[in-house]
Amino acid sequence: MKWILRILGVVVAIAALIVVVGALLPKQHVVSRQATYRQPPEAIWQTIMDYEKFPTWIKGVAHVEPFQSLNGYPGWTEIESNGMKIPLQVTEAVPPRRLVTRIADPNLPWGGTWTTEITPAPSGSVMRITEDGYVNNPLFRFMARFVFGYTSTLDSYMKSLGEKFGEQVILQN
Numbered sequence: 001m002k003w004i005l006r007i008l009g010v011v012v013a014i015a016a017l018i019v020v021v022g023a024l025l026p027k028q029h030v031v032s033r034q035a036t037y038r039q040p041p042e043a044i045w046q047t048i049m050d051y052e053k054f055p056t057w058i059k060g061v062a063h064v065e066p067f068q069s070l071n072g073y074p075g076w077t078e079i080e081s082n083g084m085k086i087p088l089q090v091t092e093a094v095p096p097r098r099l100v101t102r103i104a105d106p107n108l109p110w111g112g113t114w115t116t117e118i119t120p121a122p123s124g125s126v127m128r129i130t131e132d133g134y135v136n137n138p139l140f141r142f143m144a145r146f147v148f149g150y151t152s153t154l155d156s157y158m159k160s161l162g163e164k165f166g167e168q169v170i171l172q173n
Contacts, residue, residue: 022138025145030132033154035169037162038124045096045118047164051076051088057164059156075104109137110144114154127161129154 069075112133
């Protein structure tokens with residue numbers, strides 16, 4: 001019986017330590033990733049703006065529901081494979097060069113913006129995405145920093161885009 005209490009005590013202590021470390025981490029983070037594609041900027045732009053087709057190429061997106069945006073730019077909700085709903089809204093669009101999207105639900109435990117910049121390159125295009133994000137919950141903050149990494153969603157998105165074009169991309173900071 002004592003060993004069960006000791007194990008339970010260790011589990012509680014580890015959980016408390018994770019929350020304390022998470023609380024000490026900054027809420028805000030800024031990370032960037034870059035990849036080169038063999039596609040012209042216009043092809044990249046067309047693909048990333050056709051949000052209704054995201055489920056066909058973005059891993060983890062099961063369904064997309066458009067919504068009426070108040071700023072005149074597109075808005076949509078991504079329904080993830082696990083059922084999570086993430087509303088996104090375009091806040092700036094300069095075709096085919098610059099796109100800024102933000103998570104449109106302030107009640108989620110995380111949020112922020114993605115600034116996508118597409119520049120022509122001799123072999124196609126270079127796409128850089130900068131995430132200016134925040135994580136409110138200390139447990140999620142710990143997980144984002146030490147388990148998943150701040151760039152995991154960027155990495156998955158950029159690799160999925162490459163796969164959609166039949167390319168294997170190399171990500172850079």
